[in-house]
Amino acid sequence: MVELKHLWQKRYRDNFQMQLRYWNLIGRNSGLMFFVYAMILIGGFYYKKWLDLLPAHFPGTLIVSLILTIVCVHAPIRTFIQRADLVFLLPVEAELDDYFRKSCLYSFLVQSVTLMMVWVISAPLYFQSTGQGSSAFFVGVVILLGAKGWNIACSWREQFIDDIVPLYLLRICLSFLFLYFALCHQSWFVLSICITVMLLAGFFLFHRQAAGALLRWQHLLESDTRQAMQFLRFANLFTDVPRLRRRTRPRSIISRMFPVRRFEEREVFKQIFIKTFVRSDDYLGMYVRLSVIGALLGYFLNMGYASVFIVISVIYLTGLQLLPIWSHPFPHALADLYPVPEQFKDEPFVRMVMTLLVAQSVLLSGAAALGARSFVGFILFLCSGIIISVFFSTVYTKRRIRLIK
Template sequence: MDEMNRLWKKRCRDNFQMQLRYWNLIGRNSGLMFFIYAMILIGGFYYKKWLDLLPDHFPGTLLVSILLTFVCAHAPIRTFIRRADLVFLLPAESELDDYFRRSRWYSFMIQSVTLLGVWIISMPLYSHESGYGGSSFLLGAVVLLAAKAWAIDCSWQEQFIEDTMPLRFLRTVLTFCLFYFVLSRQPLYVIGACVAIMLLTLFFLFRRQASGGLLHWNSICDSDNRQAMTFLRFANLFTDVPRLRRRTRPRRILSGLFPVQHFEEKEVFKQLFIKTFLRSDEYLGMYVRLTVIGALLGFFLNVGWFSVFIVVSVLYLTGLQLLPIWSHPFPQALAGLYPISKRLKNDPFVQMIARFLVGQAAVLSIAAGAGARSFIDFLLFLCTGFAVSLIFAYVFTKRRIRQPAE
């Protein structure tokens, strides 16, 4: 038992030190901190203006409840389990109760910080719509922490159950009902009934099904690996991460739209970069998600100049997340096989970044212009987006890929 506790502490400490080193590099070697400060200052200013423009019938409580539900219902357990543990720790599973209990508490504390941060950001919107003040914040914080603890416990029981999709849907719905009932100040008997259903579901559905199942070690290992890779992919945007594992998907339909048609020197890296964007890691999914989120924000917020900030922010974040394609191991491994100049690699990459950002700027500008219902605003968004895209590609990107560290 003591050996297992020491093992958990050692792995937790190693993970903390690893993340601390990367955060130190991120803070020193990139403009992330400046960008975050700018987002906080400008976003806070226009957040207040957006609240003042909201109509009286705006469903703020419903929106806050949905947002908090998504953050709370996502409750993966960080166990620090490694692939080799499936061999060496599996025989000692009966002695790992305290090890996994520590993992659940660790996951609860880390995720609670994020959940409370979202609640703090959402509080002005909720107060604006409901009129409730500081006491509501404390009450909401208590309910959020209790719901997160319940979600963590349910998530752990799911590790012993085969078909978890219906259970995840059920606990997501119950979490939303609890948040909405509390935030909309429903009668106590309604809230009490929801809490009773959640507890009965935990003890007589989740735990009863889990009691007859075996621990899914592969699922735990995969979940822990995904959580670790999420942070490493983020750190890789700003510094080289040797431990990062990359995945390649076939995506035959999309890849078939860009077949290898030319074998000239100038086409080599152009085709490699396009294939890497389409098939490797999450570049394509990231690009689509940021474009959709930016378009929705630009359309629905509709607060004048703040839409320019949305367009610029999304373009900057997208550009940062496309930069790792340059150092992707696939084109790098083949670089020495082609006796071509470095310019024939640099130019296609810069042009690809420019095209992607310009296309995204057009979509964001159309959405923001439609929300503003102004052709002049659309032209403003479009010109600003194009300017930022070209500056990022032909100035910032060129400077980054010429650095000897990369």
């Protein structure tokens, strides 16, 4: 049992060292840090200008409450569980209370850092909407940490419960009401009622149901694996990650839109890369999400000609997310089966990246131009987006391909 007591520290230390190595590679081998610094400076400048243009009736507190609720409710537990544990740790489940307690505390601390970053970003909008001073910021820190702690505790109890959808919806509603009433500075009586309801729900609906149930090990393993893969997929944008697991989805409806029609050597890898983008991992979902988020930002922020920075930033991020398709094992596993020259492998990938980025440029430029209500702005955004798309695909992507080879 001595090994069991030190198991969590060992796995935490191994995970920390692994992430530290990848962060070191990311910081040295890419322009990520420069891009982050530039976006912070540019975003901060135009964020202030956007706040100055907001009308007096803008529902800033409501929007901030919704954003913070999303961050608070998302409370997965990082347990460092491995597949072999389903066999070797299952018999000693009753003795793992300390192990899982440390996992909950670790998850709370890590997620609290993200929560505080979101709160710092949201605070100027909140202060402008309410007219509160700096003291309200520290009160908000206490409130948010309390809400995050309650969600972490309830999320852990959900690992013992089969049907968690009603409980998850309840967590969303209670967290939103508590945060909204607290940020609106409702009376202590109202806040006391919210806190009481949350505590009673946590005990009678979450704790009582979980008390007589067994831990869902398979669900816990899937959740932990999903969290680990999120970081590895991010690291894979900048360096090779051999531990990265691949997922393939059928997506039959979308896949039928790109049938295999031709078998010339020029078309082989073109069709393979398209199928990889549509079906493998989450490339298609990532592309759609970034496009929608960029379009919404361009339209609602209404930064005038400065929206060109939104267009360029989203295109650049999307291009980085598309680069791992080249390293995907599916095309390279079949590479030796096709007597295809190297240029017939490189050119289809570069063209696919360029096509996707140019299409995204049109969408983002149209949304930003609608927000700015300027046809000249649309031409500016579109030209800038196309230039970045062509440069990224024909220069940066080709250089990355040569490094991978």
